[in-house]
Amino acid sequence: MNAPTARDALAMTEPVTADDAPVDLVIDRAAKTFRTAQGPVTALDGLSLKVPRGAFVALIGPSGCGKSTLLRMVAGLEQPDDGGAVLVRGKHPEQFRKEGELGIAFQDPALLPWRSVFANVAFPLQILGRPVARHADAIRGLIELVGLKGHEDALPAELSGGMRQRVAIARALVTDPSVLLLDEPFGALDQILRRTMNMELQRIWAARRTTTLLVTHGIDEAVFLADTVVVMHARPGRIAEVVTVPFPRPRTPELFGRPEFHALCDRLAGILHGEGGR
Numbered sequence: 001m002n003a004p005t006a007r008d009a010l011a012m013t014e015p016v017t018a019d020d021a022p023v024d025l026v027i028d029r030a031a032k033t034f035r036t037a038q039g040p041v042t043a044l045d046g047l048s049l050k051v052p053r054g055a056f057v058a059l060i061g062p063s064g065c066g067k068s069t070l071l072r073m074v075a076g077l078e079q080p081d082d083g084g085a086v087l088v089r090g091k092h093p094e095q096f097r098k099e100g101e102l103g104i105a106f107q108d109p110a111l112l113p114w115r116s117v118f119a120n121v122a123f124p125l126q127i128l129g130r131p132v133a134r135h136a137d138a139i140r141g142l143i144e145l146v147g148l149k150g151h152e153d154a155l156p157a158e159l160s161g162g163m164r165q166r167v168a169i170a171r172a173l174v175t176d177p178s179v180l181l182l183d184e185p186f187g188a189l190d191q192i193l194r195r196t197m198n199m200e201l202q203r204i205w206a207a208r209r210t211t212t213l214l215v216t217h218g219i220d221e222a223v224f225l226a227d228t229v230v231v232m233h234a235r236p237g238r239i240a241e242v243v244t245v246p247f248p249r250p251r252t253p254e255l256f257g258r259p260e261f262h263a264l265c266d267r268l269a270g271i272l273h274g275e276g277g278r
């Protein structure tokens, strides 16, 4: 494993936003090399990052740079190699997840087809052994929050792709998690629906201020939603630059057309393609 770069060290020592919020997520020299039949594949190479409570952080980078591996580590689904560590609110991620403190939504909403919207949203509570009946009002409130009021009894097959993603987001929030992990949650949606979902996600995040880590291929989506964009490079996966997004909230769709928005997207694209971006 290589030593962390100066940039990684900077990202490690400074939270990704400037305020004094407590740190929710500490990623310390996280490295991951997979042993495959074709030889070792280094997905992550000593990546360090701190995320303060309530922040919205987007991870962008080329395919294969280790974004999903990193998210899976934060979810406790993958262990960092020796020498690295991930802590969520001071706890091991797996413990944090098992306590229902982590909400997770991936590109495939993976709803249970025989269960209604209500029952799908309730599912993580059942896994944790919590009584659904006692949380029924909260579940209905979440379904309303994601804009699906009136669809509580619908089956996944009766919903559009965007509606299914909203169910997945409601399900990720049902345990009232402290940290939300989203891996390309809108990747399968068309551009118009994606923008709508970006607005929805901003509204949901503003209502709850859950610390959020979003993996996306969409530079515009990252800039629209995040306080901070972490740009990664591939082979091996590491941080290229941590960029603060200066636009005030709430952000409206009109931001997508503004010159300063395009300028920041261009800068990020430059960093992604190794042009420095400054």
Ligand SMILES: Nc1ncnc2c1ncn2[C@@H]1O[C@H](COP(=O)(O)OP(=O)(O)OP(=O)(O)O)[C@@H](O)[C@H]1O
Pocket: 034, 035, 036, 041, 042, 043, 061, 062, 063, 064, 065, 066, 067, 068, 069, 070
């Ligand atoms: N379980 C695994 N076994 C072997 N190699 C793996 C495994 N998981 C990931 N990799 C490899 O690690 C590297 C990083 O994969 P990862 O899925 O984290 O990248 P990514 O940035 O999320 O990619 P994408 O944007 O295409 O989803 C890739 O080269 C991938 O092939």
